[in-house]
Amino acid sequence: MNNANQISIFDNNEPSTRDSQQWEQIPFNADIPITPGTYQNLDELSHHCQKCQRCELAQNRTQVVISRGTPHADIMIIGEAPGQSEDEQGLPFVGKSGQLLDKILASVELSLEEDVYISNIVKCRPPNNRTPSTAEIQTCKSYLLEQIALIDPKIILLTGATALKGLTGEKKGITKIRGQWLKWQGRWAMAIFHPAYLLRNPSREKGKPKWLMWQDIQAVRNKLDELRNNN
Ligand code: SF4
Secondary structure, eight states, X not given: OOHHHHHHHHHOOSOTTOOHHHHHHGGGOTTSOOOTTSOSSHHHXXXXXXXXXXSGGGGTOSXXXXXXXXXXXXXXXXXXXXXXXXXXXXXXXXXXXXXXXXXXXXXTTOOTTTTEEEEEXXXXXXXXXXXXXHHHHHHHHHHHHHHHHHHOOSEEEEESHHXXXXXXXXXXXXXXXXXXXXXXXXXXXXXXXXXXXXXXXXXXXXXXXXXXXXXXXXXXXXXXXXXXXXX
């Protein structure tokens, strides 16, 4: 190999298949698809998300909310959208709902440092905390699919009906389907109640949402142990 060829190898930071100009336009032009494998790591994905204007949710956000937790997670939790606290802090699930979620995880010895990565179906706060539209979910979902591919979790937990429907297309109500193991693209997945719903329904009585969540999170812990032991 001559010197010129060797130098060109070190000059080229992008894969040869990547059109650099088009790649830099991805966050600004929703017509350019985010195809599987667009991002080689989470830093590249974050670089685009931070400046993304692909849907109208960009107009009112304070910060883009990408993730919290370890990139080596075996469990990925997907919520609906950032709320006010998340928008202000730039992190998902950091308000009262997030504090409850952390407690639920800790109750079965799961931590964000070791086991869990959290993100949302859409990365920017919808005005007045409205449910994100189907179009917004579809536009932002490509980032989520890339996150899932890069994290490669053994288990995906979907908090609430919007997250469930947004990722899997499943339209059944959350009270009907929560706690059931699903297979989504070869991965184990379960819909669970959104922690905000548990805050509105604080009873610990048997059969109530908090009690059901306790059953579900124990099932998740058991499934994780089983999957880890089989590796
Ligand atoms: S919600 Fe997603 S697609 Fe829309 S602007 Fe934010 S990061 Fe981009």
